Amino acid sequence: MIMTDNSFRFTIESQLKGSLARVGTIHTPHGAIQTPAFIVGATNATVKALTPDQVMGVGGQAVLANTYHLMLRPGADIIRSAGGIHKFMNWPGPVFTDSGGFQVFSLGMAYKKGIDLTSHSSKGDAKTAVHTSDQLAVLADDGVRFRSHLDGREIFMTPELSMELQHTIGADIHMAFDELTSPLAGEDYVALAMERTHRWAVRSLTRHKELNREHKKDNLPPQVLFGVVQGGRSENLRKSSAKFLSNLGFDGFGIGGIFEAGEIPNVLNWVNSILPENKPRHLLGMGSQPEDLFMGVEYGTDTFDCVAPTRQARNGTLYTYDGRINIKNSRFKGDFTPLDGSCSCYTCRNFSRAYIHHLFAAKEMLGATLASIHNEFFVVQTLESIRHSVLNGNFRQFKDQFLSRYHS
Amino acid sequence: MIMTDNSFRFTIESQLKGSLARVGTIHTPHGAIQTPAFIVGATNATVKALTPDQVMGVGGQAVLANTYHLMLRPGADIIRSAGGIHKFMNWPGPVFTDSGGFQVFSLGMAYKKGIDLTSHSSKGDAKTAVHTSDQLAVLADDGVRFRSHLDGREIFMTPELSMELQHTIGADIHMAFDELTSPLAGEDYVALAMERTHRWAVRSLTRHKELNREHKKDNLPPQVLFGVVQGGRSENLRKSSAKFLSNLGFDGFGIGGIFEAGEIPNVLNWVNSILPENKPRHLLGMGSQPEDLFMGVEYGTDTFDCVAPTRQARNGTLYTYDGRINIKNSRFKGDFTPLDGSCSCYTCRNFSRAYIHHLFAAKEMLGATLASIHNEFFVVQTLESIRHSVLNGNFRQFKDQFLSRYHS
Numbered sequence: 001m002i003m004t005d006n007s008f009r010f011t012i013e014s015q016l017k018g019s020l021a022r023v024g025t026i027h028t029p030h031g032a033i034q035t036p037a038f039i040v041g042a043t044n045a046t047v048k049a050l051t052p053d054q055v056m057g058v059g060g061q062a063v064l065a066n067t068y069h070l071m072l073r074p075g076a077d078i079i080r081s082a083g084g085i086h087k088f089m090n091w092p093g094p095v096f097t098d099s100g101g102f103q104v105f106s107l108g109m110a111y112k113k114g115i116d117l118t119s120h121s122s123k124g125d126a127k128t129a130v131h132t133s134d135q136l137a138v139l140a141d142d143g144v145r146f147r148s149h150l151d152g153r154e155i156f157m158t159p160e161l162s163m164e165l166q167h168t169i170g171a172d173i174h175m176a177f178d179e180l181t182s183p184l185a186g187e188d189y190v191a192l193a194m195e196r197t198h199r200w201a202v203r204s205l206t207r208h209k210e211l212n213r214e215h216k217k218d219n220l221p222p223q224v225l226f227g228v229v230q231g232g233r234s235e236n237l238r239k240s241s242a243k244f245l246s247n248l249g250f251d252g253f254g255i256g257g258i259f260e261a262g263e264i265p266n267v268l269n270w271v272n273s274i275l276p277e278n279k280p281r282h283l284l285g286m287g288s289q290p291e292d293l294f295m296g297v298e299y300g301t302d303t304f305d306c307v308a309p310t311r312q313a314r315n316g317t318l319y320t321y322d323g324r325i326n327i328k329n330s331r332f333k334g335d336f337t338p339l340d341g342s343c344s345c346y347t348c349r350n351f352s353r354a355y356i357h358h359l360f361a362a363k364e365m366l367g368a369t370l371a372s373i374h375n376e377f378f379v380v381q382t383l384e385s386i387r388h389s390v391l392n393g394n395f396r397q398f399k400d401q402f403l404s405r406y407h408s
Numbered sequence: 409m410i411m412t413d414n415s416f417r418f419t420i421e422s423q424l425k426g427s428l429a430r431v432g433t434i435h436t437p438h439g440a441i442q443t444p445a446f447i448v449g450a451t452n453a454t455v456k457a458l459t460p461d462q463v464m465g466v467g468g469q470a471v472l473a474n475t476y477h478l479m480l481r482p483g484a485d486i487i488r489s490a491g492g493i494h495k496f497m498n499w500p501g502p503v504f505t506d507s508g509g510f511q512v513f514s515l516g517m518a519y520k521k522g523i524d525l526t527s528h529s530s531k532g533d534a535k536t537a538v539h540t541s542d543q544l545a546v547l548a549d550d551g552v553r554f555r556s557h558l559d560g561r562e563i564f565m566t567p568e569l570s571m572e573l574q575h576t577i578g579a580d581i582h583m584a585f586d587e588l589t590s591p592l593a594g595e596d597y598v599a600l601a602m603e604r605t606h607r608w609a610v611r612s613l614t615r616h617k618e619l620n621r622e623h624k625k626d627n628l629p630p631q632v633l634f635g636v637v638q639g640g641r642s643e644n645l646r647k648s649s650a651k652f653l654s655n656l657g658f659d660g661f662g663i664g665g666i667f668e669a670g671e672i673p674n675v676l677n678w679v680n681s682i683l684p685e686n687k688p689r690h691l692l693g694m695g696s697q698p699e700d701l702f703m704g705v706e707y708g709t710d711t712f713d714c715v716a717p718t719r720q721a722r723n724g725t726l727y728t729y730d731g732r733i734n735i736k737n738s739r740f741k742g743d744f745t746p747l748d749g750s751c752s753c754y755t756c757r758n759f760s761r762a763y764i765h766h767l768f769a770a771k772e773m774l775g776a777t778l779a780s781i782h783n784e785f786f787v788v789q790t791l792e793s794i795r796h797s798v799l800n801g802n803f804r805q806f807k808d809q810f811l812s813r814y815h816s
Contacts, residue, residue: 045766049773052758074741074766082744082762090758333482336490350460350498354490358453358482365457365773 008172008224008251010280010302016390020272020300023390026252026280028094028172029221030086031061035280036297036390038287038383039064039096040376041307045079045089048310049365049372052090057346058377059384062094062172064305067165068103071155072148076168084170095171096305098284099162099204099228102256104137104146105180139179141196159203167211167223175254175284176204178228183258190232197230198244205248224251226282229271233259238267242274252280255301261286264295272300288312290382290406294399297386309379313371316360319378323406327371332357345377346370416580416632416659418688418710424798428680428708431798434660434688436502436580437629438494439469443688444705444798446695446791447472447504448784449715453487453497456718457777458784460498465754466785467792470502470580472713475573476511479563480556484576492578503579504713506692507570507612507636510664512545512554513588547587549604567611575619575631583662583692584612586636591666598640605638606652613656632659634690637679641667646675650682660688663709669694672703680708696720698790698814702807705794717787721779724768727786731814735779740765753785754778 007027014023026033033039040047040055042063047055055063065085070076082088085095137146143158162177178197181190208225215222227250231237245253253275259267264286272281280302286292288308296304309319316328320340325332327339338348339356347356347370359367382402389398415435422431434441441447448455448463450471455463463471473493478484490496493503545554551566570585586605589598616633623630635658639645653661661683667675672694680689688710694700696716704712717727724736728748733740735747746756747764755764755778767775790810797806 044770044772045763046770046772046774049777051754051774051777053754069770073770074762078742078762078766081742082760088760088763088766090763334486334489346459346461352490352496354482354486355453355496355498358486362452362454362477362481364452364454365776366454366459368773369457369459369777 035302039305064096068100097171099175099177159200163207226252228254268299309375313375347374443710447713472504476508505579507583507585567608571615634660636662676707717783721783755782
């Protein structure tokens with residue numbers, strides 16, 4: 001385990017003139033993250049189809065695991081018994097966990113009826129449980145009663161429980177428990193949900209600090225908590241959420257909610273102009289398109305996570321600097337060039353499109369592995385290149401160049 | 409590419425007194441194989457779930473790909489256009505291909521009706537096509553007409569075509585085209601099939617030599633051909649097959665047919681006492697149990713191949729020095745020891761049984777990869793240990809020790 005420095009801190013090395021973009025370093029007990037950075041998705045305590053060595057090989061600095069998934073399987077206690085998530089999955093670098101909120105609201109509500117994020121009642125208020133006959137997550141101010149999407153068993157998730165689970169799992173960076181609202185919810189409901197998210201943020205932080213004191217007694221490194229900004233697509237609500245959370249003493253911030261890529265600049269601009277400059281900001285679950293990454297950095301985001309690179313890789317959708325290709329297309333059968341001629345990942349250095357096409361045609365697992373290596377490398381390296389462009393002061397030129405080639 | 413020596417040769421470094429066991433080196437244009445050795449299965453030009461780096465990591469010296477599978481997908485011409493199978497799959501070491509015979513008779517006949525190796529007519533003679541209404545492989549002296557198990561298209565496979573396909577694919581070590589008989593076939597039919605296999609062996613060798621002359625003109629390294637001994641479980645037939653093939657000028661021998669592990673000593677003893685000592689012998693498709701490997705070496709086998717280690721790995725069956733375990737069993741949920749405490753593979757050095765159990769429970773692909781690394785390492789290293797025991801003269805002691813622990 002890399003334990004060079006026991007303390008969490010964020011340093012900013014460079015800032016792009018006339019923009020919110022910055023370059024920095026997040027120091028954690030398990031090593032540093034050079035930002036802006038892509039945090040590799042590791043939902044089930046594994047980056048899908050990749051060994052930890054391969055994750056390092058693509059330049060991955062940190063991973064993000066899901067509290068909801070791990071709570072259900074294998075269970076947080078198993079991970080603690082293993083010595084924490086780093087030892088369990090053999091990942092020596094920094095680990096983020098999300099709060100489980102997103103999944104409680106999407107997967108928990110979706111149990112046996114398909115994911116449906118439109119079923120929040122906009123008439124619900126903070127005191128009334130939102131509950132319809134076919135809906136298995138029951139929301140109250142205390143927390144959310146929901147059913148496991150795996151076996152249907154009932155669980156009552158609270159901000160306190162989320163903190164306890166995250167401390168038990170033992171990641172470096174935790175997220176406060178928040179309420180996810182449907183992108184179709186009305187502003188009235190989004191406002192109520194945001195207020196609840198704020199109350200939960202306070203409760204999350206209180207419980208987090210208690211747990212860190214216990215940690216200290218056990219001589220374990222402290223863990224840090226990011227508050228999660230909500231407020232949908234409303235300028236008022238986003239700004240009010242950013243203001244409220246700024247003063248609570250969080251170590252950093254997550255920017256949550258479901259919104260379209262085109263809304264990224266607005267939402268981030270509102271939020272990141274308010275959040276304290278000296279704390280890292282993580283854009284939750286977005287970053288599958290180069291635009292997302294460029295806009296995210298331009299409007300002050302330090303870290304990103306997204307499961308799309310590996311999910312799309314498993315479907316044969318591969319990222320190239322000239323846009324996306326689907327390697328299953330028969331035109332690649334006899335194409336002996338690499339996936340991308342200017343890519344230096346393990347896959348592109350050693351294998352042709354024809355070979356990867358063959359692996360997908362033959363349903364060989366190596367296809368998903370080589371494709372995932374390539375896509376993760378592409379996203380991680382794109383952020384690394386963006387980082388250098390901010391350092392060198394040519395971010396806008398690099399962005400225009402990159403995106404015009406990508407869309408040509 | 410490793411091209412240290414352009415010529416094929418087999419050298420014997422040590423022989424175990426009073427047995428057929430020996431230690432040697434097979435030199436090929438793509439490097440040497442220290443024998444006895446396990447040749448890692450790479451049916452579709454990929455070792456299932458492993459990168460070539462991972463195959464080297466388990467100590468794999470050479471791989472075996474299947475002519476039948478590659479002929480159908482991606483097609484031998486695609487592999488030639490890629491620069492041959494080594495470049496296509498990015499495996500720099502020696503490559504074997506089988507003749508396709510086994511699959512023509514098992515998969516080709518099985519098209520749309522499930523594998524059925526009992527349907528050979530024992531009344532068939534060399535002049536009469538064996539053909540029943542629901543059987544899609546038609547056997548004649550010229551060759552076999554069969555249907556692709558992928559799409560049903562008709563293909564006429566002959567010894568000459570098998571040689572052409574193998575030369576086009578470009579492996580180092582090829583197998584003569586043979587007829588596989590059902591383990592339930594009567595001795596009369598097995599005798600007829602063996603005679604046909606012998607005629608096919610002569611035709612295979614003739615075409616192989618022509619192709620090698622063309623190779624030489626194109627300045628390509630020569631490829632070598634192994635004759636395949638058949639004869640079922642009959643002492644007479646096996647001996648007569650070994651005698652016949654010994655004098656034809658093959659570079660080595662495959663020992664074919666389907667038989668039970670308990671029959672290995674007899675069959676190998678009959679055959680390997682007759683085959684020329686100075687040529688390598690490959691036991692086709694057997695070696696999933698440690699006994700097979702010990703008996704195989706004891707009775708004069710130099711190389712083995714078997715797809716069981718990766719297939720069983722994908723099903724969660726894992727090899728340990730104390731016998732097999734199924735990692736999906738819930739008793740491993742909280743077991744933080746490695747798969748095998750005395751194993752030094754990547755998986756055992758870095759992950760616990762609990763973690764691999766979790767990966768299988770969550771249907772995560774990394775589970776199959778880590779399990780395949782372990783099983784291949786186990787088999788490859790067992791043969792490596794057997795090799796050392798022959799060199800050190802303590803083969804029998806090592807075998808007794810190994811097997812008594814394995815079965816305790």
